[in-house]
Amino acid sequence: MNDNAKARFNGFLLSAAHKIGLFLAMAVICLPGLWIVLASFRPTVEIMAKPPVWIPRDLSFDAYIAMFSGVGQGGIPVIEYFRNSVIISVTSTAIALALGMAGGYAFARFRFKAKSSIFLGLMLTRTVPGIALSLPLFFVYSKLGIIDTHFGLIVAYVALNVPFTIWLIDGFFRQVPKDLAEAAQIDGCTRWQAFWQVEFPLAGPGIASAGIFAFLTSWNEFALASQLTRSVNSKTLPVGLLDYTAEFTIDWRGMCALAVIMIIPALVLTFIVQKHLVSGLTSGAVKG
């Protein structure tokens, strides 16, 4: 009896500690970000105040109104930037996932010569710092005439994300037991059908997290975008952030407002994709 109460008490303590820990962790994660969100609604005089103003006194949408009010009234072509960002990130993520699934499947399911060297070689393409790439890439792109186009940036981002998606998806395919697909094939499925009906759903969490990663990487990438884009034809949101900086001044509130505009789609997408992380798991449980 006593033991039982003690165990229950311990359980309670543990769960309380867990809740507190979780809350603290989330607070630390959110604070700097929320401060940015908050800054977009506050006049600069409150953001950079000393003594500090902890409780906002004067919230307004001024920065957002200014952003959309056109060139000359503090506006920037945010709609075009947004459009470019969406087209480029979504397309490049989809392609990177498709190539990643093909490549990951090849590594997880086939034996071939020099497999691990090829794998390592693919990964090592990611070790090249952007700065060593940016000028030669610019050179190649300008010869091909694809500077300042969606296509150019999409190709670059696919290359940026592919090693990573291959790797991650490979890892998840490896954890899907081989015999499942084989069993399906014995049941009369083609290899192609077995892949889509058995292995693909089981590797769901991996594909979902690779997808989020690829999307967020493309969505926030700056170094290559600043070199390969030039005008509203292809400039993406991260490059657009610099529209708020002049030679000697910076509109921090405006930058924060644009950051909020950037975060919302990423947040929504992440929230939606979370479901697939779970569904991959539940279908995994089915096999048990």
Added chain:
Amino acid sequence: MKGWRPPAPFLLLLPAVLVLAAVVIIPLILSLYSSFTPFRLTQPASLYTFVGFRNYARILTDLEFWTAFGRTVLLLTVALNVEMLLGLGLAMLVEKATRGQRLLRTIMMFPMMFSPILVGFQFKFMFNDNIGLVNNALQSLGLTNQAIPWLIDGSLAFFAILVAEVWSSTSVFAILILAGLLAMPKEPIEAARVDGCTPWQTFRYVTWPFIMPFAYIAMTIRSLDVARAYDIVKIMTDGGPAKRTELLWTLVSRTAYADARMGLANAMAYVAILLSIVFTVYFFRKLSAARTQIAAEW
């Protein structure tokens, strides 16, 4: 098993290899060539003068370069380890939560949604000695009456950069480890519990080996992903003051564009690539070892 034809993996990998060749390999060969020239952006003709290993010789004897090199290794090592520990803790906290999983996971990835440029500005303003949030908070709480020069003192600035870097990248570890935890079969844990293992033993001998590959994947990804840290450091300190926080990346990019000495910068970049390769191969080995271990156990 007999259904597949030999060229299948080749066909499957071909598209990825093509894209990588076009975007990475060809430019890489060009920049390797230019690292043997005194190429200056503003003097295109200098691309055709060959100077052999002069750029490399210069770097090898350049104390500033090696200081930056050492500092970069230190930052990577510390940051990666801290991020992994925090990411592991975070993933386990979130995995244990019974309610609000989707919300928690979304919040967990919140920092990844901020463009590194913005993170740089945010942390620069936060660590501003005069009007920054950190000093304001410390002073309001009465913990100090000094204006702590966060971005000036060499080790404090290193710390400030580390905080910004850890904040923005711990999510990468957390999400990958969480994905690993989710994909993990429950039977071995049940079995361990039945066998009377303590929670620590269960974690150490069952959970950890299983999620280790994911941790190594995250490590490798992060050690490669230099661009993210570069944008942050560039804005926070740009290697200063007096080169106290100079990293390879800030040095290379300043030499390349502001100084327009592309040839020299590319030589530096190649040394930086070597560093990344060493890190990558190291983690890759670890990863293979971890995988074999799992394969042996299950």
Added chain:
Amino acid sequence: MSRFLAGFAVGALMCAGSALAADLPGKFEGVTVDAKLIGGQQYEALYARIAEWEKATGAKVNVLSKKNHFELDKEIKSDIATGNITWCVGSNHSSFAPQYPDIYTDLAALLPKEEIDAFVPANIASSTLDGKLVMLPRAQFDVSALYYQKSLYQDDAKKAAFKEKYGYDLAPPDTWQQVTDQATFFSNPPDFYGTQYAGKEEAINGRFYEMLVAEGGEYLDADGKPTFNSEAGVRALDWFVNLYKAKAVPAGTTNYLWDDLGQGFASGTIAVNLDWPGWASFFNDPKSSKVAGNVGVKVQPAGSSGKRTGWSGHHGFSVTESCANKEAAASLVWFLTNEDSQKLESAAGPLPTRSAVWDFNIQQAESDPYRKEVLTAFQEAAKHAFAVPQTPSWIEISNAVYPELQAAILGDKTSKEALDAAAEKATQILEDAGAL
């Protein structure tokens, strides 16, 4: 004979040129002008006028890129490196222009003299490289003047205490020595600081450069050799070092760039602040600044040589040498810098580069005392303005010198040691570039 004919042809061309000049912007039916422009809120209002120019001339403008100034610099360098100067009009800046001397054409040959004479002569001088007018200045001229908190100078207790200590009346400073005295006097760290300065990159080097000139020194001598490690150089650098030692500037100042400085003064924790005209309205706007209504502006102080500081720069537009239709491009450049354009742009705060627009703006500000004070102070400041040394290696030298300046300010090295090391690096850079 053929030479005579050629000369005649040139003469005829020049006649044609000036005939065209009389009715600028001219007619360019069917011509397309490719342009690279500096982007960002502060700069883009002007580009709305491009449509007017298109209507007047029948030409089209195709904007290839709009970027932040530093990104644009990178892009132009990439274009030079890859032989891609396929465009006609580019935004330019007086501090960056010497880096790419060959790609831009002489505008003086394309535009009538009376139009060029309408600009402030000092601005034209700093737009001229080796006798070539490489750009027309737009109404984005920058020189720093001294902003200060007025209330500090009206406080009788402070006045008495100051007189007691330093032996002269407390008034907005006119020499850098006075700035040092007052900054030390006002400072009360960590809550309040006397002054601050930009501490990194080209910014600190520029500040050091102007202080050096004010102390009577020279950055590069007549042969282009670095001479900033002179006695004047040590005096100039000591000014920064001593303020830092006296804790009269925030400890973080060596990591400050312009954004930090502007935010710092606006937070009301800095007494006097040498800063750019772009901040004038920011400082006096209650929504962005705590010192709104309490801001005074004065011409920048003088150094021990009696010369005032005055590091300056301005944006402009250039026409490339490889441009197919230079007349059309020059007409666009003229249009974007003409009186109407400058009035439009300077109405928002930036400083004009045409004498007539200066007068017009000051007249316009008659009913706004703060704006009038700002304009008068900056007009005076502009008289003492000077550009950076016209060497293509200026930015590279800056990058080599600034860590040494920081080392001296932070106390890692003495001023002399730091400057000697910096001069050595600068000499090496100039030698590598083939300038020495």
